[in-house]
Amino acid sequence: MCNETVTLVRHIELTDSDRYECVVVRGASWYAKTAISNASQRLTTANVLKCRIPSGALPGDKPPRKGDYLVRGVVASVSSPADLKDTEYFAVTAVGDNRRGRNPHWLVSGA
Numbered sequence: 683m684c685n686e687t688v689t690l691v692r693h694i695e696l697t698d699s700d701r702y703e704c705v706v707v708r709g710a711s712w713y714a715k716t717a718i719s720n721a722s723q724r725l726t727t728a729n730v731l732k733c734r735i736p737s738g739a740l741p742g743d744k745p746p747r748k749g750d751y752l753v754r755g756v757v758a759s760v761s762s763p764a765d766l767k768d769t770e771y772f773a774v775t776a777v778g779d780n781r782r783g784r785n786p787h788w789l790v791s792g793a
Contacts, residue, residue: 691751737786
């Protein structure tokens with residue numbers, strides 16, 4: 683189901699500061715799953731979020747990068763990651779290029 687609207691918040695590092703650029707994407711899919719780890723005889727859980735962004739939905743088909751953020755819904759502007767606290771979002775930790783085949787898309791995941 684590709685019926686979600688998401689906002690890619692691109693992190694742009696400048697010499698003396700950081701800037702954030704918001705790109706609204708329609709027709710994405712968003713889903714979460716809980717991952718369980720048994721480290722040091724102690725169970726821990728974490729939500730793993732994934733989003734599929736259709737190929738061609740991003741300007742220049744430029745993929746998200748580690749350090750960017752993906753927000754569920756529309757965000758007009760961001761001056762720092764603290765502005766995202768009241769939204770459902772994740773920091774991008776991995777990007778998969780799945781632009782071949784019948785359903786070309788970018789697979790973006792994070793926690």
